[in-house]
Amino acid sequence: MARRVSVQTRIGFTVLAWAVALLLFSPILWTLLTAFKTEAEAIAAPPTFFPQNFTLENFEAVQDRSDYFKHAWNSIVVSVGSTLLGLIIAIPAAWSMAFAPSKRTKDILMWMLSTKMMPAVGVLIPIYLIFRDLRLLDTVHGLTLIMTLINLPIIVWMLYTYFKEIPVDILEAARMDGAELWNEIVHVLVPMAVPGIASTLLLNVILAWNEAFWTITLTSGRAGTLTAFISSFSSPQGLFLAKLSAASLLAIAPILLLGWFSQKQLVRGLTFGAVK
């Protein structure tokens, strides 16, 4: 890690790195600052950096106009619900692929990955019509179902790469000791698999939270998640930059915090275990 470099070089690199990082972060930082300004100050020219009249009125206005809490609750239900449902279906599948692989296991995994490559627009119209006929449009459970399906391949893949690292010998030993299959799963496999399952859960909650194709096309007022909530701010109405910033901040803050905690697991999860 610590290469021998002169202090000057180190300072140079540090300054450059901070400049680039702050530049990349600036849209988020700017949103954060603007959210606490009055509407007049938000569009003032020349702009102010820190809010001169610190205010929370934008957050109140956003809650009154679009009911943030309802949308946030929908986001939580859909992202957590779809991930849990996905885990229930995926854990047995990944378990059997990792511990009882057959000749076709690799093919099945590749096939699952290939379903992710199918563009959503290719199936948008039938799904839209099916949802319309089954009265699933703009419902939380309908959206949860779709979200489970689109993230299922990633969940299976992630779990598979984690499960594969569990030593089989331990399972064999447990089996020798006469452990039943159920006991084998609950007492041996689960404790070793929990970290992998936890990171799978975290990453998929993030992916489902930020999903913006199906949430926008299949929901509106009732079951709208935060992606739909924020999209309702796309047409400007009068003075609104500060309110938009407040709404944006409310929509991204929860997942930004989760993301910061999970960034170590992110690489592995998003590359299907190919980069660790």
Add this chain to the structure above:
Amino acid sequence: MATKQTRALARTMMAPAVIVLFIWMIVPLVMTLWFSFQNYSLINPMMTGFAGWANYVYVIGDPSFTQALVNTLILVGGVLIITIVGGTFLALLLDQPIWGQGILRILVISPFFVMPPVAALIWKNGFMHPGYGMLGHLWKFFGLQPVDWFNQYPLFSVIVIVAWQWLPFATLILLTALQSLSEEQREAAEMDGANAANRFRYIILPHMARAITIVVLIQTIFLLGIFAEIRVTTGGGPGYASTNIAFLVFRTGILSNDIGAGSAGGVVAVIIANIVAIFLMRAVGKNLDA
């Protein structure tokens, strides 16, 4: 090793996931294919029956299709170039001995967690708005006329937003790959008198090749379907200037209620994605086996 019984059990355990995904893949796809050969409009219920290739002729023959196809390629290609080149540069920079590496990583990765419509709206209003956007202020500061980004350079503006979202992803993956390069190897090259450019060309780049391939593969999957960024900024316009294939299908099928033509567009989108996927899988397969 595995007995007949455990093999049967393994199949049973795999069945739900496989069946659910199979249905999810086949049923809507077959329906899209079926609709694409039908006269089916939600506005005009009198229009029914077999349409032959009419929907395809209508969709592909329309100039908007060619433009959407070109836009899709420019969008995917442009974002890939920016994120790979920028990501490599950033990864090399963050790998240097610098102060505050942990915080820097958090700052750099953050845009990836911003949901697409928020990213698009922040850029559209906070940055690219000619009246009160940050870039507008900056232009005025230097005595220049502020640019109306989404009207003058709609596709370029969308590329900037999407690249901003995906640059962190590329950086993080490339950085992880870079950090797995052994220190001895680098030092040995340094001792042998290889300069920085040669070390990058002959040691670092070959080591990162696999990670770069993976970044290209995963990003392409997501970039082909870019939707929300277009929906909340330009709405595909002006005209069709920033409409990609995904948005064209949405426009035709859902906004114009032409189920037949929209489905034909959807089938074309699936075919394009498959062509890309075959090329990518082949390239990645080569790299992954090695």
